[in-house]
Amino acid sequence: MKVIEDSFNGPFHLSILGLGYEKRALERFTQERSNLGDVLVLGYNKHNETPQYKENKLNYSDSKASIFEGDDVEIRLYTREWLDSKIKSKAQQLNVLIDITVLSRSRLSALLYELIIALPAGSTLTISYEISQFVSAPEGLSPIKTVGDVIPELSGAIGDLTKPTSLVLGLGYENGKAIGLANYIDSEHIFVFLPIGIDSRFDESVLQNNKAILNEVPSSRIIKYRLDQPYNTYLDMRDLVNAVSKSTSPLLAPLGPKILTALSVLVSLEFGAQIPVWRVSSELEEQPVDRKASGYSISITVHI
Structure with a gap:
């Protein structure tokens, strides 16, 4: 693998996006839907009852994107199977996007690891992140669990x-x-x-x-x-x-x-x-x- 100076901007064959409770979760999808190729949207099995999460899910569903929700282990297994099937069907070097904006740190790390070891030689993997508007820091000391x-x-x-x-x-x-x-x-x-x-x-x-x-x-x-x-x-x-x-x-x-x-x-x-x-x-x-x-x-x- 080699990190390159100029980021690839598409078009992409495959895109992996996050389904979360933040409005910015939809930003990349809304702005570039036609540029993203086959889209897999990954959601959670907690904090998924908030109004914004439900609205984001509905918007993804209306666009006929593939959606899968689960814990980190389930997400990793499903993504690996989805990726394997896409690699076999396309049989070529792939340009892949992963938007980490609303992915947890453990989830984004696991998915990056899977993608880098699985993608065919000559492929590109672009990692994107939407910077948020200012939100005040949580009050008091943040507990470490x-x-x-x-x-x-x-x-x-x-x-x-x-x-x-x-x-x-x-x-x-x-x-x-x-x-x-x-x-x-x-x-x-x-x-x-x-x-x-x-x-x-x-x-x-x-x-x-x-x-x-x-x-x-x-x-x-x-x-x-x-x-x-x-x-x-x-x-x-x-x-x-x-x-x-x-x-x-x-x-x-x-x-x-x-x-x-x-x-x-x-x-x-x-x-x-x-x-x-x-x-x-x-x-x-x-x-x-x-x-x-x-x-x-x-x-x-x-x-x-």
Whole structure:
């Protein structure tokens, strides 16, 4: 696989989209339906009774897109079978889109893994993400209920136990998540990816809710990344992982925008899936929040 600088914009043979409770879930589909080819829409078996989820599902149904709802295990198995059938029927290099906007981190990681190992050589996989309009951060500290590998295949390798860990940590705007994870891992070396978005209110919230960890990390280990430049962020993360691997064992923990999770998966796969990618979740204590599309869509393409 090779991540390429210029993102592929279609037309696509296959597209995988998310069915969620946010208005922006439909953005890519609404804007580019004729460009998406055969469409598979993946939904959930929780938070699926909200009015917006039902409205999104109805809009997808009216367009005759294929819809499947289930838990992460069911979704992964169904997508694998759907993909296998499409590969056999088309018997060619494929241009595939996956919109990760409303996919959970574990789900998007599993699907990226499946697509990259299954698509025929010469295919392209384009990962897209709709940036949301500003929504205030949850009040108070965000509880941490689950910490661990984002999917089993990206749990990494034990490697040299004499090497210390380098935590490569993406920051989100939830209060307490990043510092909680850093304290849990207790790594001697911490590198921070600090997002710069299209709305300064997001940026201010990230800074405000991460004061504790930003005050601990030297400025030389804080990497600012532009949310609308995913290819540059990928290069920065890949180069950092390559550099710190010489003397430490890197661990990627991409909090914040989901596109950083996707980039972390790509970096891990480029290093033979030896670099662990972790997730931090508040599980069911996280309340559904509707987010509207800002009108800014970002994407990055992998050549298989």
